[in-house]
Amino acid sequence: MSRRAILTLDAPSARGQVAAVATLLERHGAYIEAFNVFDDTLSQRFYLRAVCRLPVPAVDGPGLAPLREEHARLCADMRGAAGALHDMAQRPRVLLMVSRTDHCLRELIAQWRHGDLAMDIAGVVSNHADLAPLVAAEGLPYHHIPVTVDTKPQAEAALERLIADEQVEFVVLARYMQVLSEDFCTRHAGRVINIHHSFLPGFKGARPYAQAHARGVKLIGATAHFATADLDEGPIIEQELERVDHGHSPEALQSTGRHIESLVLCRALRALIERRVFVNGLRTVVLA
Structure with a gap:
């Protein structure tokens, strides 16, 4: 079973950001369906959106929490970054x-x-x-x-x-x-x-x-x-x-x-x- 999610990142421009997110998703067994980025050279901000499927049971277990927590730590390490992991099963x-x-x-x-x-x-x-x-x-x-x-x-x-x-x-x-x-x-x-x-x-x-x-x-x-x-x-x-x-x-x-x-x-x-x-x-x- 899998669950679809959207991961976002808004951070100061720096090398290695694509690799960091891709590595994070790979570590959690994610299959990436879409991966879009934009680097604004004027404001020196980097933007990323990834849609992925994760091997997470629909019920029981920790769900998306481990990936969400690790993503939050990644944003904190980037200093001035913001981002979130959105479960697509939870409609706004x-x-x-x-x-x-x-x-x-x-x-x-x-x-x-x-x-x-x-x-x-x-x-x-x-x-x-x-x-x-x-x-x-x-x-x-x-x-x-x-x-x-x-x-x-x-x-x-x-x-x-x-x-x-x-x-x-x-x-x-x-x-x-x-x-x-x-x-x-x-x-x-x-x-x-x-x-x-x-x-x-x-x-x-x-x-x-x-x-x-x-x-x-x-x-x-x-x-x-x-x-x-x-x-x-x-x-x-x-x-x-x-x-x-x-x-x-x-x-x-x-x-x-x-x-x-x-x-x-x-x-x-x-x-x-x-x-x-x-x-x-x-x-x-x-x-x-």
Whole structure:
């Protein structure tokens, strides 16, 4: 019997890192299915992702703990390195957040149902009640947490409790039209992704399609990025574009954009679930 796992490494660039990881996996009897690396000469950081099969029984025994512990020691020896060993049988728990717009939510649920997103949906949070019937029809928990200027701290406290109670690993802002606080973004750095209905860094903030129409753009797009305290400034994970022309009204641009937004958000979430995404300063490294 075997178990599939993903090993990651983010470390200062140095000789021997590929050999060290390959030797580690060989010592534990791993069969390597995929092995991808990138060395960023500008930041002098090295990134690695390996998918492997390990001769570990599905039940009983120490499981992946010996390899996980030795990998942690390897990261400590590299000084300034980080990494993890992820059991692919343990699907990450993901919390989806929406406001009133449903297209991204529908696509995320559809891809989850089809098995294209290997996650467990912990629930759906919204600051409005509009999408409760849709979520109930899917048999998922719906949490209505209203947000006003005066109640924002209490709303975020309720969100924090939900994340802790449901053991949520990733949060997806699927057109959640509220700005999260700096404290929240800092506590959950690298775990919250947002879809912005524009090809960043252009047309930040509200009504980007109206801004794009006013400028007569010939390409529109969408951007999935990590959420930070700075609005629409987080490290970019995935983007897509589609050609338009002068005949497109703001409404037509918005209609075209809905498909792109759903596509980009699902791609970004899949990359995150598959442990392909590494934050590198203001940028990301997304390994194949």
